[in-house]
């Protein structure tokens with residue numbers, strides 16, 4: 001059994017659906033497996049599996065201009081790999097993006113290769129002036145996602161939610 | 173063949189299509205022929221024009237989408253060809269104007285100048301229909317066949333490395349963006 005939380009992944013997924021998301025782009029990593037499977041099994045969701053996360057910026061931009069709400073599922077290293085697209089497409093053209101970023105490399109991380117990205121993620125989000133918040137406990141998942149989507153749409157800007165270990169991973 | 177001639181030849185077909193172009197030379201050329209509210213010019217973000225086309229095509233399967241890409245831009249997002257092929261939007265025609273150079277930034281040669289074959293790469297990525305065009309006749313025929321085929325097609329049109337004298341036009345990026353969104357969501 002994977003210690004990735006199915007119940008909390010379900011909360012996140014249902015909140016994304018409730019906020020109107022009908023297209024998700026994704027590049028897998030461990031914490032995202034249930035979310036991606038939920039999107040795959042949902043006939044109302046268009047799931048776009050990417051070769052590289054930056055493509056998702058273009059796909060979300062196209063979907064937005066065509067009237068469809070979307071979300072991007074990626075790990076923080078995928079955010080790092082998308083930065084030019086975020087700046088040169090989404091910010092330049094005032095495109096709302098709902099970026100769901102698994103926040104690897106914070107306290108509790110055991111995989112040595114994840115630890116550099118964790119240390120720079122928040123600073124980069126701040127440097128890019130991307131509003132962000134944390135999903136680290138089930139109680140606030142639904143309303144933080146709804147509020148993030150509201151701000152993204154009213155500001156026409158990318159926003160990010162960091163999917164944290166305390167929410168996504170069931171081991172203590 | 174020059175790109176502006178190729179654009180001029182198919183311009184009448186673009187009236188009801190959703191058009192996304194890359195930055196710089198091609199955007200200025202198309203605007204020079206005549207801007208329309210159904211044209212969006214992605215003036216930066218190299219590589220993402222085809223991804224935007226995919227997003228629009230998936231969101232609006234009833235609309236025909238055309239992307240005018242460039243060799244340098246495609247080379248920056250080769251993985252995107254595999255994503256296009258994977259979802260195979262039947263309403264997307266992907267035209268790559270291959271001038272074998274980064275024309276908009278000084279004309280330095282790209283790898284297509286030493287033989288990298290973008291139509292071959294697209295076909296190997298799984299794009300179901302690919303075509304190469306070196307003459308105006310080839311190009312207009314390939315374009316019309318792609319529209320008639322109702323299937324994802326990548327057309328690589330070899331064009332001369334020439335372009336307009338300036339790339340900045342009087343259409344602001346955000347004006348273009350909101351006009352295009354209004355066009356797309358109105359119907």
Ligand SMILES: Cc1ncc(C[n+]2csc(CCOP(=O)(O)OP(=O)(O)O)c2C)c(N)n1
Nearest residue numbers: 196197218242243244245273274275276277
């Ligand atoms: C990430 C990034 N690197 C470099 C540039 C600078 N740049 C602007 S246009 C361009 C060339 C585009 O080449 P191509 O897609 O072949 O189109 P062409 O200019 O030849 O019409 C480059 C390199 C950029 N916009 N973004």
